Amino acid sequence: MREILIISGKGGTGKTSLTAAFAHLSGSKIICDLDVDAPDLHLLLQPRHEREVEFHAGNEARIEQAGCTGCGTCEEMCRFNAIRRKDDALFIVDPIRCEGCKVCVAFCPEQTISFPEKHCGTWYISSTRFGPMVHAQLFPGEENSGRLVSLLKSEARELARENNIDLILSDGAPGVGCPVISSLSGAHCAVLVTEPTPSGRHDLKRVAALCDHFHIRAGVIINKADINPDEARIIEQYCREKDYPLLAKLPHDPVITEAMVKARAVTELEKTEIGENIRQAWEKIEKFAR
Amino acid sequence: MIISVASGKGGTGKTTVTSSLSAVWDRPLLAVDLDVEEPNLHLFLHPELGTPVKAWMEVPELDAEICTLCRDCVELCQFTAISIMISALTLHTDMCHGCGGCIAVCEQDALRPGRRELGVIHQGQAGEIDYLMGTLRIGEAMSPPFMEQIKKRMREVILETKQDVIIDAPPGVSCPAICSVIDSDVIVLVTDATPFGFHDFKLAWESFSPLDKPMGVVVNRAGLGTHDIYDFCKEKNIPVLAEIPFDRSIAEAYSRGQLIADVSEELGTVFSSLREKIRALAGDFQEEVGHA
Incomplete structure (x- = not known):
């Protein structure tokens, strides 16, 4: 079974929009939103809850x-x-x-x-137009996000086994702390989405170091690459030096927001240039994840 | 006054707002980056940093010769940081939350205080702005105990100088985010008007509301997305303190590490007006509490 995890270090680089597009483009898979703190993937995939379970963890x-x-x-x-x-x-x-x-x-x-034990959130197994989805919502202000991430992963694996599915596609949380560490455990490879800004580069290096720390292979997507071509080149150079394959360079395109407003993956819209770029990126990711 | 700049969703512009707000805020000022997983404020304020200081957390250390395998510590530990494997006590100190329970419960004194590195704390100076930040060690899962140590340093500094503080908080709405805003006097939530931004903004508002602190909103990339955020703020009576327009030149300036307040006169005015509105928001709230 292959588990592909989309993470970024820095928030707002486009993880979720890209995950939705990859979910659209890929064949049979389990989709998993491992950002249990502020999940957004459901806004694009509009899952229908098939199973809803209370998440209890820790005590107070x-x-x-x-x-x-x-x-x-x-x-x-x-x-x-x-x-x-x-x-x-x-x-x-x-x-x-x-x-x-x-x-x-x-x-x-x-x-x-x-x-007493704490009721910290809810998790779901749902169906979406792109296939089954495992996701959750931690109650605002709650702890134990790491444990909830582990639980979602094991549910996703079980669901994959039951249905003879050999791909789990996961959207991760920003940062390099507890939930991200949890989501990396057992991942086959990580796709790191960055942007050509000082923060994007700084945070990419940290999340890449985290992948190295746990011996997980990482590839990089530079999103909004045309915002600052010089900075994009510096990131490319860094990827070459560190041997992280560059999986795609995508332009900054307001169509991403348009798709979000329509609750669609950007690749579902009429043919767009960025949609074509994302298609090629997915082909590369599939090869990378083999 | 302590102001926290927070958001539910990452990448909405917390650091953009914190850096420019710090630039226009009255001196003396202490700027603190509490996004210890991915600290970015220094990339825009360019502080000169002093020697980094390592931060540690207490975790147990075992003297196996004294341990009688009584299991008291194993049973108390809530974080699976202690187990007995093949008749030996085994510590998994990376799981430890530093509660000190195992050390206190051990009657043989077989467990003693040791330590785990959480990260490094830097202090410095960005022009006239005092600067404080922490960088979490790669592989360390727990940011809140580290953030507590940075906040302790922050309190020591302001006890002396009485200066205002602006905190750049981490994204999200769970423990690290709560840990950054819990001691502040005002919370500024930065969001964009996209469906993701609005959804996570509602989570943040729900999460921070029980803290009963004055909250206001900065809408970034205004003009992109939908009108939902404005309707929600109106309904819940949350003041919109500022709007930063959606403009490619702003994104480009950010990508070069520039302060947004310096991009144009209009944007400079956005931030000086934001400063006044935050002061007023804190003042009104004080008055309300006083009258109550």
Whole structure:
């Protein structure tokens, strides 16, 4: 089974618009949105939910006020500043800051801190016009995005096995932290989407270093390449030096936004130049992922 | 006053806004880049940075000779950072959240404080602007504990100087984003009017609303996308503080590392007006709280 992950380091370089186009162009596959924090792929693919499951992960401390003597052990031991004294000298947990580490629960001499499981979001198996899709929405402000990403990946793999599908196409999150690290685990290769700006280049280098760190092959797409041809050339040079194949150079084209407004993949629109470029890019990616 | 510049979606223009707003803000000012996964503000403010300082987090270290394999630490750890494999305690310190529970619970003192590198903190000077940033170590998954250390440094600095702070926050609406905006007095949300921008803006608004802080919006690439964002802001009573037009010359200036406020007189005015509106937003909110 091949797992192709589209990531970028920097946000807003065009990951999701390109993933939607690749989903349109590719044959049989499972589509996966691994940006569980701020997912957008569903806006283009308009999935119909076939299965909807609550995502529970981690726990949250809650001080049962009746048993609290105000001794302060919990406050002293909490490393996350999540425990505060209330006006009446008892303590409460700030759920936004609580890390779910259980230290206060374990050390409360009165054993008056409960530790209920948290409901952090919802995940879905859906059908789309391009095939089955696995995706999720973490509740705003929630933690455990890494665990949710791992769960989506294993669901996608199972679905692929059941249906004899040998490709998983995933849209990842920006950055190089927890959810991105999670999404790289077991990936066959990564497609790094960048743009010719100082931020684009800086962030590309970091996300490429992350791929190297986990020994995952990476290829590069320079999107909006004509915004700054000199900067695009510097990025090309960098890719040659580091042996990251350049998979495509795409122009800056407002038709991408047009497609977004119409909830379409850009390759679904009437023949466009960028659509043709993306078609060629996908052919290269397929070869790269072999 | 601490101002956080945040967004749900990445690439909407947080750094564009932070850099130009910093340029027109009154001095003294501390600019902080809390997007530790992909810090970019320095590429536009060009600070001279001092010697980087490594930031560490406490993780356990094992003295296997003393360990009795009692399992107390294994059972307490919520992050699968400790396990027993072939009758030996094994630490997976990259999974550790640094809660200190295992060290506290170990009666034999077989676990002691060790450390894991989170990243490096840089401090410097961008002209008259004081500058602070952190760069997460490649391979490190946890940004919030690192951000906490940068915020601690930030508080030390402003305790002395009492200066205003502008924070460039990471994208998203989960723990790292909350960690950056939670201590600020005003949140400026940067979005574009595309369907993606609008969708993630709603998530960010929903995520930050419980913090009960004054929030305003900067619409970037205005003219591109749809009108939904304006209708939503009107309905929810969220002030639109500024609009930056969609213009290829702005994208080109950004791609050369230029400050947008310097591109034209009109854009300079957009940012000085934004500065006044942020001050007013913070002031009104203070008054409301005072009257309540």
